Amino acid sequence: MSEDTPKHGMGDPDYENEDGEKKTLTTNSGEPVPDNQNSRSAGPEGPLLMEDYHYFEKMAQFNREEIPERIVHAKGGGAFGTFTVTNDEISDYTMADMFSEEGKETDLVVRFSTVAGSRGAPDTVRDPRGFAVKFYTEEGNWDMVGNNTPVFFIRDPSKFPDFIHTQKEVPGSGLNDPTPQWDFWSLSPESLHQITTLFSERGIPASWRHMNGYSSHTLSLYNDEGERYWVKFHFKTDQGIENLDPEKAKELAGENPHYHREDLWTAIEEGNYPTWTLKVQIMPEEEAEEYDINPFDLTRVWPHDDYPLIEVGTMELNENPDNFFQDVEESAFSPAHVVPGIAHSPDKMLQGRIPSYDDAHRYRLGANFEDIPVNQPKNAEKANYHQNGFMRSDGNNGAGPNYEPNSFGGPVEKPEVEQPPLNISGDADRYEMQERIDNYKQPGDMFRDVMSEEQRDHLMDNFADSMEPVDETIQRRQLAHFYKADPDWGRGVAERLDLDIEDAVDDELLEADDDEVAEAPVVAELLD
Structure with a gap:
Protein backbone atom coordinates (compact mmCIF):
# COMPACT_ATOMS: atom_id res chain seq x y z
CA MET A 1 0.00 0.00 0.00
CA SER A 2 1.43 3.40 -0.96
CA GLU A 3 1.96 6.16 1.57
CA ASP A 4 -0.57 8.43 -0.15
CA THR A 5 -3.41 5.91 0.20
CA PRO A 6 -6.20 7.78 1.99
CA LYS A 7 -7.42 6.61 5.36
CA HIS A 8 -11.02 5.41 5.56
CA GLY A 9 -13.26 7.71 7.54
CA MET A 10 -10.41 9.55 9.28
CA GLY A 11 -11.14 13.23 8.63
CA ASP A 12 -8.85 16.23 9.03
CA PRO A 13 -10.47 18.52 11.63
CA ASP A 14 -9.32 22.10 12.05
CA TYR A 15 -6.80 21.60 14.83
CA GLU A 16 -4.51 24.48 13.84
CA ASN A 17 -4.49 27.96 15.33
CA GLU A 18 -4.27 31.22 13.42
CA ASP A 19 -0.49 30.87 13.10
CA GLY A 20 -0.79 27.46 11.44
CA GLU A 21 0.50 25.64 14.54
CA LYS A 22 -1.22 22.76 16.27
CA LYS A 23 -3.63 23.82 18.97
CA THR A 24 -2.67 23.13 22.56
CA LEU A 25 -4.39 20.19 24.26
CA THR A 26 -6.45 21.50 27.20
CA THR A 27 -8.83 20.41 29.93
CA ASN A 28 -12.52 21.29 29.57
CA SER A 29 -11.82 24.49 31.50
CA GLY A 30 -9.12 25.51 29.01
CA GLU A 31 -6.09 24.65 31.16
CA PRO A 32 -3.15 23.48 28.98
CA VAL A 33 -2.30 19.80 29.46
CA PRO A 34 1.45 19.32 30.09
CA ASP A 35 1.50 15.54 29.58
CA ASN A 36 -1.27 13.35 28.13
CA GLN A 37 0.69 10.09 28.32
CA ASN A 38 1.89 9.84 31.90
CA SER A 39 -0.09 10.25 35.12
CA ARG A 40 1.29 12.11 38.14
CA SER A 41 2.71 9.68 40.65
CA ALA A 42 4.87 9.47 43.74
CA GLY A 43 8.16 8.44 42.15
CA PRO A 44 8.57 6.74 38.78
CA GLU A 45 6.79 3.53 39.84
CA GLY A 46 3.80 5.09 41.63
CA PRO A 47 1.31 5.03 43.19
CA LEU A 48 -0.79 7.76 41.53
CA LEU A 49 -1.79 11.07 43.05
CA MET A 50 -5.36 12.28 43.52
CA GLU A 51 -4.30 15.77 42.40
CA ASP A 52 -4.02 14.71 38.75
CA TYR A 53 -7.22 16.46 37.68
CA HIS A 54 -6.59 15.95 33.97
CA TYR A 55 -6.61 12.18 34.43
CA PHE A 56 -9.84 12.18 36.46
CA GLU A 57 -11.56 14.53 34.02
CA LYS A 58 -10.41 12.38 31.10
CA MET A 59 -11.77 9.21 32.69
CA ALA A 60 -15.01 10.86 33.86
CA GLN A 61 -15.67 12.06 30.30
CA PHE A 62 -14.77 8.62 28.94
CA ASN A 63 -17.08 6.79 31.35
CA ARG A 64 -20.00 8.95 30.19
CA GLU A 65 -19.51 8.72 26.44
CA GLU A 66 -22.25 6.19 25.76
CA ILE A 67 -25.49 5.09 27.38
CA PRO A 68 -26.80 2.69 28.47
CA GLN A 376 -25.17 -7.03 47.13
CA PRO A 377 -22.89 -8.76 49.62
CA LYS A 378 -24.48 -12.14 50.38
CA ASN A 379 -22.67 -13.26 53.50
CA ALA A 380 -21.80 -9.93 55.12
CA GLU A 381 -24.03 -7.11 56.38
CA LYS A 382 -23.69 -3.74 54.66
CA ALA A 383 -23.61 -0.90 57.19
CA ASN A 384 -22.63 2.71 56.42
CA TYR A 385 -23.95 6.27 56.44
CA HIS A 386 -24.65 6.71 52.73
CA GLN A 387 -28.16 7.92 52.07
CA ASN A 388 -30.71 8.85 49.41
CA GLY A 389 -30.02 8.90 45.68
CA PHE A 390 -31.93 7.41 42.75
CA MET A 391 -33.55 4.02 43.34
CA ARG A 392 -32.56 3.70 47.01
CA SER A 393 -34.42 0.54 48.04
CA ASP A 394 -32.85 -0.92 51.16
CA GLY A 395 -34.60 1.10 53.87
CA ASN A 396 -32.18 4.04 53.57
CA ASN A 397 -30.87 3.39 57.11
CA GLY A 398 -34.29 4.26 58.54
CA ALA A 399 -34.29 6.94 61.24
CA GLY A 400 -30.76 6.18 62.39
CA PRO A 401 -27.97 8.74 62.43
CA ASN A 402 -26.47 9.68 59.06
CA TYR A 403 -23.11 10.79 60.41
CA GLU A 404 -20.12 9.39 62.29
CA PRO A 405 -18.94 9.53 65.03
CA ASN A 406 -22.28 9.50 66.82
CA SER A 407 -23.73 8.62 70.23
CA PHE A 408 -26.51 6.36 68.99
CA GLY A 409 -24.85 3.03 68.31
CA GLY A 410 -24.15 3.44 64.62
CA PRO A 411 -21.51 1.32 62.81
CA VAL A 412 -17.88 2.01 63.75
CA GLU A 413 -14.43 1.35 62.30
CA LYS A 414 -12.53 -1.93 62.64
CA PRO A 415 -8.86 -0.88 62.87
CA GLU A 416 -7.49 -4.42 63.02
CA VAL A 417 -8.25 -5.04 59.33
CA GLU A 418 -6.12 -2.09 58.15
CA GLN A 419 -3.44 -3.16 55.69
CA PRO A 420 0.25 -2.66 56.53
CA PRO A 421 1.80 0.70 55.67
CA LEU A 422 3.12 1.00 52.12
CA ASN A 423 6.51 2.66 51.81
CA ILE A 424 6.28 5.44 49.20
CA SER A 425 9.01 7.82 48.08
CA GLY A 426 9.69 10.07 45.12
CA ASP A 427 8.91 13.53 43.82
CA ALA A 428 5.40 14.25 42.61
CA ASP A 429 5.76 14.47 38.83
CA ARG A 430 4.79 12.82 35.55
CA TYR A 431 7.15 9.96 34.72
CA GLU A 432 7.67 8.09 31.52
CA MET A 433 9.00 4.78 32.83
CA GLN A 434 12.64 4.17 31.95
CA GLU A 435 14.17 1.96 34.62
CA ARG A 436 13.46 -1.78 34.53
CA ILE A 437 11.61 -1.34 31.21
CA ASP A 438 12.12 -3.58 28.20
CA ASN A 439 9.24 -3.70 25.74
CA TYR A 440 10.79 -6.40 23.57
CA LYS A 441 12.38 -9.23 25.53
CA GLN A 442 9.26 -10.99 26.79
CA PRO A 443 7.41 -10.79 23.43
CA GLY A 444 10.57 -12.04 21.72
CA ASP A 445 10.90 -14.90 24.20
CA MET A 446 7.27 -15.84 23.53
CA PHE A 447 7.88 -15.85 19.77
CA ARG A 448 11.13 -17.84 19.94
CA ASP A 449 10.72 -20.14 22.91
CA VAL A 450 6.98 -20.61 23.52
CA MET A 451 5.46 -20.79 20.06
CA SER A 452 5.94 -23.68 17.64
CA GLU A 453 6.98 -22.96 14.05
CA GLU A 454 3.36 -23.39 12.97
CA GLN A 455 2.15 -20.98 15.66
CA ARG A 456 4.77 -18.42 14.61
CA ASP A 457 3.56 -18.68 11.02
CA HIS A 458 -0.05 -18.20 12.10
CA LEU A 459 0.95 -15.20 14.22
CA MET A 460 2.74 -13.50 11.34
CA ASP A 461 -0.13 -14.31 8.97
CA ASN A 462 -2.61 -12.74 11.39
CA PHE A 463 -0.49 -9.61 11.80
CA ALA A 464 -0.07 -9.20 8.06
CA ASP A 465 -3.79 -9.69 7.38
CA SER A 466 -4.68 -7.03 9.95
CA MET A 467 -1.99 -4.56 8.85
CA GLU A 468 -2.50 -4.91 5.09
CA PRO A 469 -5.04 -2.03 4.76
CA VAL A 470 -2.93 0.33 6.90
CA ASP A 471 -0.73 3.16 5.60
CA GLU A 472 2.75 1.99 4.73
CA THR A 473 4.35 4.51 7.09
CA ILE A 474 2.55 2.89 10.02
CA GLN A 475 3.35 -0.61 8.73
CA ARG A 476 7.08 0.16 8.66
CA ARG A 477 6.98 1.71 12.11
CA GLN A 478 5.38 -1.45 13.53
CA LEU A 479 7.78 -3.74 11.65
CA ALA A 480 10.65 -2.13 13.55
CA HIS A 481 9.08 -3.28 16.83
CA PHE A 482 8.68 -6.84 15.54
CA TYR A 483 12.30 -6.85 14.38
CA LYS A 484 13.50 -5.52 17.71
CA ALA A 485 11.77 -8.42 19.50
CA ASP A 486 13.09 -10.98 17.01
CA PRO A 487 14.62 -10.36 13.54
CA ASP A 488 12.84 -13.38 12.03
CA TRP A 489 9.56 -11.94 13.23
CA GLY A 490 10.19 -8.60 11.57
CA ARG A 491 11.39 -10.18 8.34
CA GLY A 492 8.46 -12.62 8.26
CA VAL A 493 5.75 -9.96 8.55
CA ALA A 494 7.61 -7.68 6.12
CA GLU A 495 7.68 -10.43 3.48
CA ARG A 496 3.97 -11.03 3.91
CA LEU A 497 3.33 -7.31 3.35
CA ASP A 498 5.69 -7.18 0.34
CA LEU A 499 7.90 -4.69 2.15
CA ASP A 500 11.67 -4.53 2.51
CA ILE A 501 12.70 -4.79 6.16
CA GLU A 502 15.62 -2.45 5.38
CA ASP A 503 13.08 0.35 4.92
CA ALA A 504 11.85 -0.13 8.48
CA VAL A 505 15.07 -0.74 10.42
CA ASP A 506 18.27 1.29 10.38
CA ASP A 507 21.61 -0.11 9.16
CA GLU A 508 23.14 -0.43 12.65
CA LEU A 509 20.31 -2.67 13.80
CA LEU A 510 20.36 -4.71 10.57
CA GLU A 511 24.12 -5.30 10.85
CA ALA A 512 23.90 -6.57 14.43
CA ASP A 513 23.87 -10.31 15.05
CA ASP A 514 20.37 -11.61 15.64
CA ASP A 515 21.18 -12.45 19.25
CA GLU A 516 22.40 -8.88 19.80
CA VAL A 517 19.26 -7.20 18.51
CA ALA A 518 17.48 -7.43 21.86
CA GLU A 519 20.09 -5.08 23.30
CA ALA A 520 19.96 -2.51 20.47
CA PRO A 521 17.58 0.47 20.52
CA VAL A 522 14.82 0.98 17.98
CA VAL A 523 15.64 3.94 15.77
CA ALA A 524 14.19 7.03 17.40
CA GLU A 525 12.75 8.54 14.23
CA LEU A 526 10.58 5.45 13.73
CA LEU A 527 8.73 6.40 16.90
CA ASP A 528 8.16 10.05 15.97
Missing part, protein backbone atom coordinates in the same frame (compact mmCIF):
# COMPACT_ATOMS: atom_id res chain seq x y z
CA GLU A 69 -24.35 -0.12 27.67
CA ARG A 70 -20.87 -0.42 29.06
CA ILE A 71 -18.20 1.59 27.22
CA VAL A 72 -15.94 -1.47 27.21
CA HIS A 73 -16.86 -5.11 27.86
CA ALA A 74 -20.41 -4.38 26.64
CA LYS A 75 -20.98 -7.87 25.17
CA GLY A 76 -20.83 -10.74 27.59
CA GLY A 77 -22.44 -13.48 29.60
CA GLY A 78 -22.03 -15.15 32.94
CA ALA A 79 -23.03 -17.66 35.56
CA PHE A 80 -23.00 -18.36 39.28
CA GLY A 81 -20.87 -20.90 41.10
CA THR A 82 -18.59 -21.66 44.02
CA PHE A 83 -14.93 -21.45 44.93
CA THR A 84 -13.42 -24.16 47.13
CA VAL A 85 -10.02 -23.97 48.81
CA THR A 86 -7.94 -27.06 48.04
CA ASN A 87 -4.64 -25.91 49.52
CA ASP A 88 -4.66 -23.74 52.65
CA GLU A 89 -0.99 -22.77 52.17
CA ILE A 90 -2.20 -19.37 51.01
CA SER A 91 -3.47 -18.65 54.55
CA ASP A 92 0.18 -18.04 55.52
CA TYR A 93 0.14 -14.99 53.25
CA THR A 94 -3.31 -13.49 53.85
CA MET A 95 -5.86 -12.99 56.60
CA ALA A 96 -8.70 -13.16 54.03
CA ASP A 97 -11.37 -15.39 55.50
CA MET A 98 -12.24 -17.07 52.17
CA PHE A 99 -8.74 -18.61 52.10
CA SER A 100 -8.65 -19.53 55.81
CA GLU A 101 -8.91 -23.32 55.59
CA GLU A 102 -8.97 -26.23 53.19
CA GLY A 103 -12.50 -27.04 52.03
CA LYS A 104 -13.80 -23.48 52.63
CA GLU A 105 -16.49 -22.62 50.03
CA THR A 106 -17.41 -19.16 48.77
CA ASP A 107 -20.29 -18.29 46.43
CA LEU A 108 -19.46 -16.25 43.35
CA VAL A 109 -20.69 -14.85 40.04
CA VAL A 110 -18.58 -14.56 36.90
CA ARG A 111 -19.00 -12.38 33.85
CA PHE A 112 -17.07 -13.06 30.65
CA SER A 113 -16.97 -10.47 27.88
CA THR A 114 -15.29 -9.11 24.81
CA VAL A 115 -13.67 -5.69 25.12
CA ALA A 116 -14.26 -3.51 22.07
CA GLY A 117 -17.59 -4.63 20.61
CA SER A 118 -21.04 -3.25 21.34
CA ARG A 119 -23.70 -5.22 23.21
CA GLY A 120 -24.87 -6.84 19.97
CA ALA A 121 -21.41 -7.66 18.61
CA PRO A 122 -20.45 -11.28 17.80
CA ASP A 123 -18.65 -13.35 20.43
CA THR A 124 -16.04 -14.86 18.11
CA VAL A 125 -14.02 -11.78 17.12
CA ARG A 126 -10.29 -11.38 17.78
CA ASP A 127 -10.32 -9.46 21.04
CA PRO A 128 -9.22 -9.90 24.66
CA ARG A 129 -11.87 -11.40 26.95
CA GLY A 130 -12.88 -9.93 30.24
CA PHE A 131 -12.75 -12.38 33.15
CA ALA A 132 -14.47 -10.82 36.17
CA VAL A 133 -15.27 -12.74 39.35
CA LYS A 134 -17.30 -11.44 42.31
CA PHE A 135 -16.65 -13.52 45.44
CA TYR A 136 -19.41 -13.16 48.05
CA THR A 137 -17.11 -13.57 51.06
CA GLU A 138 -18.10 -13.38 54.72
CA GLU A 139 -16.20 -10.08 54.93
CA GLY A 140 -17.83 -8.44 51.92
CA ASN A 141 -17.45 -8.74 48.17
CA TRP A 142 -14.07 -9.19 46.54
CA ASP A 143 -14.05 -8.46 42.82
CA MET A 144 -11.21 -10.00 40.83
CA VAL A 145 -11.51 -8.00 37.60
CA GLY A 146 -9.14 -9.41 35.01
CA ASN A 147 -8.78 -10.66 31.44
CA ASN A 148 -7.90 -13.88 29.66
CA THR A 149 -4.40 -12.46 29.08
CA PRO A 150 -1.75 -11.92 31.77
CA VAL A 151 -0.67 -8.53 30.33
CA PHE A 152 -2.27 -5.46 28.77
CA PHE A 153 -1.62 -2.95 25.97
CA ILE A 154 -0.51 0.01 28.10
CA ARG A 155 1.04 0.66 31.48
CA ASP A 156 -0.32 4.15 32.27
CA PRO A 157 -4.07 4.80 32.70
CA SER A 158 -3.92 8.21 31.00
CA LYS A 159 -3.64 6.34 27.71
CA PHE A 160 -6.72 4.18 28.26
CA PRO A 161 -9.46 6.32 26.68
CA ASP A 162 -7.24 6.97 23.66
CA PHE A 163 -6.49 3.28 23.31
CA ILE A 164 -10.15 2.26 23.48
CA HIS A 165 -11.08 4.92 20.92
CA THR A 166 -8.72 3.19 18.46
CA GLN A 167 -10.65 -0.06 18.91
CA LYS A 168 -14.04 1.49 18.11
CA GLU A 169 -15.57 2.79 14.87
CA VAL A 170 -13.79 5.83 13.43
CA PRO A 171 -15.67 9.10 14.07
CA GLY A 172 -16.00 10.21 10.46
CA SER A 173 -17.64 7.22 8.76
CA GLY A 174 -18.71 5.21 11.78
CA LEU A 175 -16.96 2.20 10.22
CA ASN A 176 -14.31 -0.18 11.52
CA ASP A 177 -10.81 0.66 10.30
CA PRO A 178 -7.51 -0.91 11.46
CA THR A 179 -5.58 2.33 10.86
CA PRO A 180 -6.17 3.92 14.31
CA GLN A 181 -5.26 0.78 16.25
CA TRP A 182 -2.03 0.18 14.34
CA ASP A 183 -1.16 3.86 14.48
CA PHE A 184 -1.56 3.77 18.26
CA TRP A 185 0.23 0.43 18.75
CA SER A 186 3.15 1.42 16.54
CA LEU A 187 3.52 4.63 18.60
CA SER A 188 3.17 2.70 21.89
CA PRO A 189 5.82 -0.06 21.88
CA GLU A 190 4.74 -1.27 25.32
CA SER A 191 1.72 -2.80 23.53
CA LEU A 192 3.87 -5.43 21.76
CA HIS A 193 3.53 -8.12 24.44
CA GLN A 194 -0.27 -7.91 24.49
CA ILE A 195 -0.78 -7.75 20.73
CA THR A 196 1.48 -10.80 20.38
CA THR A 197 -0.98 -12.67 22.58
CA LEU A 198 -3.98 -11.12 20.83
CA PHE A 199 -2.84 -12.13 17.34
CA SER A 200 -1.75 -15.59 18.41
CA GLU A 201 -4.13 -18.54 18.30
CA ARG A 202 -5.37 -17.55 21.80
CA GLY A 203 -6.80 -14.34 20.37
CA ILE A 204 -10.03 -16.21 19.52
CA PRO A 205 -10.96 -18.71 22.28
CA ALA A 206 -13.14 -21.67 21.30
CA SER A 207 -15.35 -20.82 24.29
CA TRP A 208 -15.18 -19.06 27.63
CA ARG A 209 -14.84 -22.51 29.19
CA HIS A 210 -11.61 -23.09 27.25
CA MET A 211 -9.60 -20.04 28.26
CA ASN A 212 -7.61 -18.97 31.30
CA GLY A 213 -8.27 -15.91 33.42
CA TYR A 214 -5.73 -13.64 35.09
CA SER A 215 -5.71 -10.78 37.57
CA SER A 216 -3.13 -9.35 35.14
CA HIS A 217 -2.43 -6.65 37.73
CA THR A 218 -0.21 -7.27 40.69
CA LEU A 219 -2.29 -7.15 43.87
CA SER A 220 -1.15 -7.59 47.46
CA LEU A 221 -1.92 -9.95 50.31
CA TYR A 222 -1.31 -9.27 53.99
CA ASN A 223 -1.57 -11.53 57.01
CA ASP A 224 -2.42 -10.90 60.64
CA GLU A 225 1.30 -10.46 61.38
CA GLY A 226 1.33 -7.31 59.25
CA GLU A 227 3.42 -8.91 56.50
CA ARG A 228 2.69 -7.89 52.89
CA TYR A 229 3.22 -10.01 49.79
CA TRP A 230 2.73 -9.11 46.15
CA VAL A 231 0.53 -11.56 44.24
CA LYS A 232 -0.71 -12.42 40.75
CA PHE A 233 -3.81 -14.59 40.34
CA HIS A 234 -4.11 -17.22 37.57
CA PHE A 235 -7.33 -19.11 36.83
CA LYS A 236 -6.27 -22.13 34.76
CA THR A 237 -9.04 -23.79 32.77
CA ASP A 238 -9.50 -27.46 33.63
CA GLN A 239 -11.16 -27.98 30.23
CA GLY A 240 -7.87 -27.26 28.45
CA ILE A 241 -7.02 -24.37 26.14
CA GLU A 242 -8.90 -24.52 22.86
CA ASN A 243 -9.07 -21.84 20.17
CA LEU A 244 -10.98 -21.15 16.97
CA ASP A 245 -9.57 -21.03 13.47
CA PRO A 246 -10.03 -17.44 12.20
CA GLU A 247 -12.14 -18.52 9.24
CA LYS A 248 -14.36 -20.66 11.47
CA ALA A 249 -14.70 -17.71 13.86
CA LYS A 250 -15.91 -15.47 11.03
CA GLU A 251 -18.41 -18.11 9.98
CA LEU A 252 -19.76 -18.43 13.52
CA ALA A 253 -19.97 -14.64 13.89
CA GLY A 254 -22.50 -14.62 11.08
CA GLU A 255 -24.38 -17.74 12.10
CA ASN A 256 -24.62 -17.17 15.86
CA PRO A 257 -23.33 -13.89 17.36
CA HIS A 258 -24.05 -15.31 20.85
CA TYR A 259 -21.98 -18.47 20.27
CA HIS A 260 -19.91 -18.23 23.47
CA ARG A 261 -22.88 -17.18 25.58
CA GLU A 262 -24.87 -20.14 24.29
CA ASP A 263 -21.98 -22.55 24.85
CA LEU A 264 -21.69 -21.66 28.54
CA TRP A 265 -25.44 -21.73 29.11
CA THR A 266 -25.83 -25.10 27.42
CA ALA A 267 -22.91 -26.70 29.26
CA ILE A 268 -24.32 -25.69 32.65
CA GLU A 269 -27.89 -26.71 31.75
CA GLU A 270 -26.56 -30.17 30.79
CA GLY A 271 -24.65 -30.51 34.08
CA ASN A 272 -21.29 -30.14 32.37
CA TYR A 273 -20.03 -27.64 34.95
CA PRO A 274 -16.80 -25.89 33.86
CA THR A 275 -14.02 -25.51 36.41
CA TRP A 276 -10.82 -23.52 36.77
CA THR A 277 -7.91 -24.09 39.16
CA LEU A 278 -6.84 -20.91 40.93
CA LYS A 279 -3.08 -20.54 41.31
CA VAL A 280 -1.00 -17.65 42.60
CA GLN A 281 2.49 -16.27 42.26
CA ILE A 282 3.81 -14.79 45.50
CA MET A 283 6.59 -12.21 45.85
CA PRO A 284 7.76 -10.98 49.29
CA GLU A 285 7.32 -7.23 49.59
CA GLU A 286 11.01 -6.47 50.01
CA GLU A 287 11.99 -8.23 46.76
CA ALA A 288 10.03 -5.84 44.54
CA GLU A 289 12.62 -3.05 44.52
CA GLU A 290 15.50 -5.37 43.60
CA TYR A 291 13.72 -7.49 40.98
CA ASP A 292 15.11 -7.03 37.47
CA ILE A 293 11.70 -6.01 36.09
CA ASN A 294 9.13 -3.67 37.59
CA PRO A 295 6.70 -6.14 39.20
CA PHE A 296 3.88 -3.58 38.90
CA ASP A 297 4.22 -3.13 35.12
CA LEU A 298 1.02 -4.44 33.50
CA THR A 299 2.84 -5.16 30.23
CA ARG A 300 5.15 -7.73 31.86
CA VAL A 301 4.75 -11.17 33.43
CA TRP A 302 6.69 -12.70 36.31
CA PRO A 303 8.65 -15.69 35.00
CA HIS A 304 7.46 -18.89 36.67
CA ASP A 305 11.06 -19.94 37.28
CA ASP A 306 11.39 -16.96 39.63
CA TYR A 307 7.94 -17.18 41.21
CA PRO A 308 6.34 -20.62 40.73
CA LEU A 309 2.60 -21.12 40.64
CA ILE A 310 1.02 -22.24 43.93
CA GLU A 311 -2.33 -24.00 43.78
CA VAL A 312 -5.08 -22.43 45.90
CA GLY A 313 -8.46 -23.87 44.94
CA THR A 314 -11.11 -24.64 42.36
CA MET A 315 -13.78 -22.42 40.82
CA GLU A 316 -16.86 -24.17 39.46
CA LEU A 317 -19.72 -22.57 37.51
CA ASN A 318 -22.88 -24.56 38.18
CA GLU A 319 -25.89 -22.22 38.00
CA ASN A 320 -27.24 -20.21 35.09
CA PRO A 321 -28.82 -16.78 35.63
CA ASP A 322 -32.53 -16.63 36.45
CA ASN A 323 -32.80 -13.44 34.44
CA PHE A 324 -30.02 -12.37 32.11
CA PHE A 325 -30.58 -8.64 32.56
CA GLN A 326 -30.69 -8.56 36.35
CA ASP A 327 -27.95 -11.16 36.89
CA VAL A 328 -25.50 -10.32 34.08
CA GLU A 329 -26.23 -6.92 32.55
CA GLU A 330 -26.74 -5.29 35.95
CA SER A 331 -23.72 -6.98 37.52
CA ALA A 332 -21.01 -4.46 38.35
CA PHE A 333 -17.41 -5.40 39.09
CA SER A 334 -14.67 -3.11 40.34
CA PRO A 335 -11.02 -3.60 41.33
CA ALA A 336 -11.73 -1.16 44.17
CA HIS A 337 -13.69 -3.91 45.95
CA VAL A 338 -11.28 -5.84 48.16
CA VAL A 339 -11.65 -7.49 51.56
CA PRO A 340 -9.37 -7.66 54.62
CA GLY A 341 -6.23 -9.57 53.66
CA ILE A 342 -6.33 -8.49 49.99
CA ALA A 343 -5.20 -5.04 48.84
CA HIS A 344 -3.87 -3.12 45.87
CA SER A 345 -0.38 -2.30 44.62
CA PRO A 346 1.42 0.70 43.08
CA ASP A 347 0.55 -0.60 39.58
CA LYS A 348 -0.41 2.65 37.83
CA MET A 349 -3.06 1.02 35.66
CA LEU A 350 -4.64 -0.59 38.74
CA GLN A 351 -4.52 2.71 40.62
CA GLY A 352 -6.30 4.37 37.72
CA ARG A 353 -9.01 1.70 37.61
CA ILE A 354 -9.84 1.91 41.33
CA PRO A 355 -11.90 5.15 41.12
CA SER A 356 -12.89 4.73 37.46
CA TYR A 357 -14.96 1.54 37.61
CA ASP A 358 -17.36 2.56 40.35
CA ASP A 359 -17.70 5.95 38.69
CA ALA A 360 -18.80 4.21 35.48
CA HIS A 361 -21.26 2.00 37.41
CA ARG A 362 -22.83 5.01 39.15
CA TYR A 363 -23.35 6.61 35.76
CA ARG A 364 -24.70 3.48 34.07
CA LEU A 365 -26.73 1.92 36.91
CA GLY A 366 -27.19 4.76 39.40
CA ALA A 367 -25.67 5.81 42.70
CA ASN A 368 -27.13 2.79 44.49
CA PHE A 369 -25.94 0.13 42.03
CA GLU A 370 -24.77 -2.07 44.89
CA ASP A 371 -28.38 -2.43 46.09
CA ILE A 372 -29.07 -4.48 42.95
CA PRO A 373 -29.29 -8.11 44.13
CA VAL A 374 -26.39 -9.47 42.06
CA ASN A 375 -24.11 -6.78 43.49
